[in-house]
Every structure is written in structure tokens, then in C-alpha cells.
Amino acid sequence: LEVRGSGTAEAAVRRFHGAELLTGGDQWHCDSCGKRRDAVKSMTLSAAPPVLMLHLKRFGFDMATMRRAKLMDSFLFPAELRLGDIVAGALAERASEVESATAAARERLRQRLGAQ
Numbered sequence: 001l002e003v004r005g006s007g008t009a010e011a012a013v014r015r016f017h018g019a020e021l022l023t024g025g026d027q028w029h030c031d032s033c034g035k036r037r038d039a040v041k042s043m044t045l046s047a048a049p050p051v052l053m054l055h056l057k058r059f060g061f062d063m064a065t066m067r068r069a070k071l072m073d074s075f076l077f078p079a080e081l082r083l084g085d086i087v088a089g090a091l092a093e094r095a096s097e098v099e100s101a102t103a104a105a106r107e108r109l110r111q112r113l114g115a116q
Contacts (some may be wrong), residue, residue: 001013001054001055001056002014002057003056003058003075004057004060004071004072005055005073006072006073006075007074007075008042008075008076008077008078009054009075009076010078010082011076012054012056013054013081013086014086016047017042017043017086018042019040020040020042021038022038023038023066027039028041030109034088045086045087046087047087048078048084048087052081052083056075057071058070059071
């Protein structure tokens with residue numbers, strides 16, 4: 001999890017959960033066409049795990065000195081990390097995607113049956 005700019009464990013989890021646009025040198029390699037393409041990368045939680053291990057990125061790279069530097073940003077941990085709204089949002093998003101895909105599949109089937 002990114003420590004710099006997050007402030008709290010919850011904010012860092014939200015940042016990690018968010019979508020990231022992969023462009024330029026970070027483009028995704030498409031196995032189908034063999035080319036690099038812009039893409040969106042994201043992570044979702046379908047359920048809150050009973051145990052969650054967090055890896056904190058506590059070091060950054062200082063371009064002025066060309067060395068690794070320990071981040072001294074303040075980072076707060078709650079006694080209990082609540083993931084309910086993150087999980088609920090992911091489930092709602094996934095349900096919407098499934099609904100859209102199902103509607104599209106039904107429409108393709110109608111078009112095929114109508115063409116016969």
C-alpha cells in the first residue's frame with residue numbers, strides 16, 4: 001500500500017482498490033494481437049478476509065540523490081479496518097457488469113434468431 005499521500009490505512013486500501021490507467025511505458029501487452037495497449041488495471045475484494053496482511057511501501061526513490069529514502073509521512077492505523085463499503089461497492093460494480101454482459105448476450109441471441 002502506498003504510504004506517501006495516503007495518511008491512513010483505509011485511504012491506502014481505497015487507493016489500491018481504485019482503477020489505474022496503464023499508458024505509455026506502462027501499457028499492457030495484449031496476448032491476442034501481440035501489441036502493447038492502453039488498459040485499466042483494478043483490484044476488487046469480493047469479501048472481507050478474516051485476516052488481512054498489509055504491505056506498506058515505506059521507501060521511495062530520491063531522484064536528487066539517486067538513492068532509496070525512507071518515507072517519513074504520518075500513517076495512521078485504526079484499531080479495526082472497516083472494508084464493508086469497499087466490498088459492497090465491488091459487488092455492486094460486478095453485478096452491474098454481469099447485468100450488462102447478460103443484456104448484450106440476450107440481444108445478440110435475439111439478432112441471430114431474428115436473422116433466421
